[in-house]
Amino acid sequence: MIITIDGKSCTGKSTIALLLSKKINFSYINSGLLYRAITHEILKNKIDLINFKNKEEQIKLLINHYNFDLQKINENISIFKTIEISKFGTEIAKLQFVRDKVNDYISEINSKYKNIIIEGRDIGTKVFPNADFKFFFIADIDIRANRLALERNSKEINKIKIEIQKRDLEDENRKNSPLKKAISAILIDTSKLTIEETVNILEQHLK
Numbered sequence: 001m002i003i004t005i006d007g008k009s010c011t012g013k014s015t016i017a018l019l020l021s022k023k024i025n026f027s028y029i030n031s032g033l034l035y036r037a038i039t040h041e042i043l044k045n046k047i048d049l050i051n052f053k054n055k056e057e058q059i060k061l062l063i064n065h066y067n068f069d070l071q072k073i074n075e076n077i078s079i080f081k082t083i084e085i086s087k088f089g090t091e092i093a094k095l096q097f098v099r100d101k102v103n104d105y106i107s108e109i110n111s112k113y114k115n116i117i118i119e120g121r122d123i124g125t126k127v128f129p130n131a132d133f134k135f136f137f138i139a140d141i142d143i144r145a146n147r148l149a150l151e152r153n154s155k156e157i158n159k160i161k162i163e164i165q166k167r168d169l170e171d172e173n174r175k176n177s178p179l180k181k182a183i184s185a186i187l188i189d190t191s192k193l194t195i196e197e198t199v200n201i202l203e204q205h206l207k
């Protein structure tokens, strides 16, 4: 069985997908983390991502030789959650060859597991349009900004709000696989829900 969770930034996708996967004993893939891992690799190789349009060939060469190490990625999540990777990750995710690399890897993992929960931006629309259950998360922008501020231990709520709004806009308006709700996806507004309540609501839908 394939369960997908898509939605805007900081709506709770990864938190809920991870908890639900443990509760119902499913494998879990955080596809955003794969885009972040590629972005980290590019930055590590000192490719300057400001005005990176003329560096696409250089990035492509690097990505062709890159292998995901899921265990290492999952054990070092904080490395990939920096403000810099959040900002450039949105840009890198616009490149179709990067999307192909991530999606090929997702297919590879999926072929090994029977039951899987995958979260991201285009999972229910593009990657697994025939998924058994699709969810689409939304939440109020102020609540999302407060959640991220809390996570980062920051008081700069307005700055964080602008950062999230910019990422939403980029994700929704890119040419390749833009963020949008699949028609058959169940809409979940996490604004007023606790983490536990959200997990329970999803579990109810699966029954």
Ligand SMILES: Nc1ncnc2c1ncn2[C@@H]1O[C@H](COP(=O)(O)OP(=O)(O)OP(=O)(O)O)[C@@H](O)[C@H]1O
Pocket (backbone or CB within 6 Å): 007, 008, 009, 010, 011, 012, 013, 014, 015, 016, 032, 147, 148, 151, 190, 193, 194, 195, 198
């Ligand atoms: N229902 C909730 N109530 C309170 N806090 C929440 C809730 N859901 C998630 N959070 C918190 O909000 C923050 C963002 O959640 P999370 O990283 O799961 O969102 P996301 O949608 O995966 O974001 P992104 O796509 O940017 O990675 C985390 O610190 C998480 O603990």
Ligand SMILES: Nc1ccn([C@H]2C[C@H](O)[C@@H](COP(=O)(O)O)O2)c(=O)n1
Pocket (backbone or CB within 6 Å): 009, 031, 032, 033, 035, 036, 086, 089, 090, 091, 093, 119, 120, 121, 122, 123, 167, 171
């Ligand atoms: N299926 C996906 C997952 C993620 N992205 C992009 C969008 C984000 O800007 C970036 C990092 O994701 P996050 O960790 O914030 O969920 O990756 C995408 O385009 N498609």
